[in-house]
Amino acid sequence: MSQKPSLYTVLSPRLLDLYDISNSVVVIIDVFRATSTIATALYNGATKVIPVDSVDNCIQIGNATGGITAGERDGKVIPGLSYGNSPAEYPRSFIEGKTLVLTTTNGTKLLHMALKNGADEVVTGSFPNLSAVCDYLTSQNKNVFLGCSAWKDRFNIEDAMFAGAVIEKVKNHFTIHCDSSLMASDMYRMHKNDMFSFIRHTTHWHRLASYGLETDLEYCVSLDVANILPIFKNGALIV
Amino acid sequence: MSQKPSLYTVLSPRLLDLYDISNSVVVIIDVFRATSTIATALYNGATKVIPVDSVDNCIQIGNATGGITAGERDGKVIPGLSYGNSPAEYPRSFIEGKTLVLTTTNGTKLLHMALKNGADEVVTGSFPNLSAVCDYLTSQNKNVFLGCSAWKDRFNIEDAMFAGAVIEKVKNHFTIHCDSSLMASDMYRMHKNDMFSFIRHTTHWHRLASYGLETDLEYCVSLDVANILPIFKNGALIV
Numbered sequence: 001m002s003q004k005p006s007l008y009t010v011l012s013p014r015l016l017d018l019y020d021i022s023n024s025v026v027v028i029i030d031v032f033r034a035t036s037t038i039a040t041a042l043y044n045g046a047t048k049v050i051p052v053d054s055v056d057n058c059i060q061i062g063n064a065t066g067g068i069t070a071g072e073r074d075g076k077v078i079p080g081l082s083y084g085n086s087p088a089e090y091p092r093s094f095i096e097g098k099t100l101v102l103t104t105t106n107g108t109k110l111l112h113m114a115l116k117n118g119a120d121e122v123v124t125g126s127f128p129n130l131s132a133v134c135d136y137l138t139s140q141n142k143n144v145f146l147g148c149s150a151w152k153d154r155f156n157i158e159d160a161m162f163a164g165a166v167i168e169k170v171k172n173h174f175t176i177h178c179d180s181s182l183m184a185s186d187m188y189r190m191h192k193n194d195m196f197s198f199i200r201h202t203t204h205w206h207r208l209a210s211y212g213l214e215t216d217l218e219y220c221v222s223l224d225v226a227n228i229l230p231i232f233k234n235g236a237l238i239v
Numbered sequence: 240m241s242q243k244p245s246l247y248t249v250l251s252p253r254l255l256d257l258y259d260i261s262n263s264v265v266v267i268i269d270v271f272r273a274t275s276t277i278a279t280a281l282y283n284g285a286t287k288v289i290p291v292d293s294v295d296n297c298i299q300i301g302n303a304t305g306g307i308t309a310g311e312r313d314g315k316v317i318p319g320l321s322y323g324n325s326p327a328e329y330p331r332s333f334i335e336g337k338t339l340v341l342t343t344t345n346g347t348k349l350l351h352m353a354l355k356n357g358a359d360e361v362v363t364g365s366f367p368n369l370s371a372v373c374d375y376l377t378s379q380n381k382n383v384f385l386g387c388s389a390w391k392d393r394f395n396i397e398d399a400m401f402a403g404a405v406i407e408k409v410k411n412h413f414t415i416h417c418d419s420s421l422m423a424s425d426m427y428r429m430h431k432n433d434m435f436s437f438i439r440h441t442t443h444w445h446r447l448a449s450y451g452l453e454t455d456l457e458y459c460v461s462l463d464v465a466n467i468l469p470i471f472k473n474g475a476l477i478v
Binding site for chain 2: 011012014015018152153154155156157160177178179180182183186187190191201202203204206
């Protein structure tokens, strides 16, 4: 029997360089809400999503591509941009055939680190596209790193829970010797049946729910409601 | 009612500078095995324990203080030092009245970082001195950071489990808005009744058990068997 590839979970961008990610697949996870919104926009027919790490880049790339500029701060659309970070803002009737230029700090930082550190492929994942991510990972026969975007480099529960959800589905295909993965699996198994109530205890929920985003957050932990695979090619996420 | 102090859990030394630890109490946690051994040596009457981060420092300080030099690599006493890292090596009949100079990489690094970043008090904790740590924390009315030493900066389960054990005992005395703490509590609650079997799944167990250290590791997750508080003063841990 051939050796199975390895799977690791990385709990913060700050910890990524502890691992050799060369020639691997890195899954960027930013459940609340960047990678949930990316899956949704592409599922609903966006041509591509360009993730950017600053408002200036967003405006500049939006101008250059004719794309829709999007980004929030404190629950409001950032001045100079046109739309926010909510998946609910990107139904098919609006986003189909368009380019979305999305400002996201934590997720974009991790994505660029993954590319710089030699990842072979970078995809994005969240609960809305869980199955598509898992199907891809099991088809590749490469080492996998589940990269949690975290919040300003601090560990967050919801990204780890998604890592746990992935592991539950793919674990038979990988060698897993990683305490972060063990923890993520346990946390997901413990809470998968009370997800909507459990996530109300997380710090990110408290931060965002105060802006009236409860419905958004529940969507972000809903399984397979935008089940496509965003993969990073030539500077943009495409299907 | 006065404001409660805050409690945070820091999952790796690499994440410590994300937090303002000034004027706080930092608990250094290195369950397998440094902080378990430190508690045990002091419980059994050691005068003090000097934690050092290198073999050269260990030998030099051992010579200067007449202390016992200790440290392991790959489960064997490091050449040039006299004893290992096992709590079982430091019964009262041997260690009482002596100074122990202990080489520990992960824990010592975190301890020095905590001091440099302005911690007011630094203590060490592991399951053998759980209650002493908790009694101290609830008596201080200061912010608390539970600092996991991790393994080469990678998250490990056993240190997080001890953080969870502390939180379970002290949570009513602190304001806790921290996903790392929420996770640590959940993991401890999930596994406190099957600790001896659960820790066999951790990466650190696999690393150390291959050196025949199972009994040691079980001791390190035993509650209150060396229930004193090591506190860092003038370069050494004392009771």
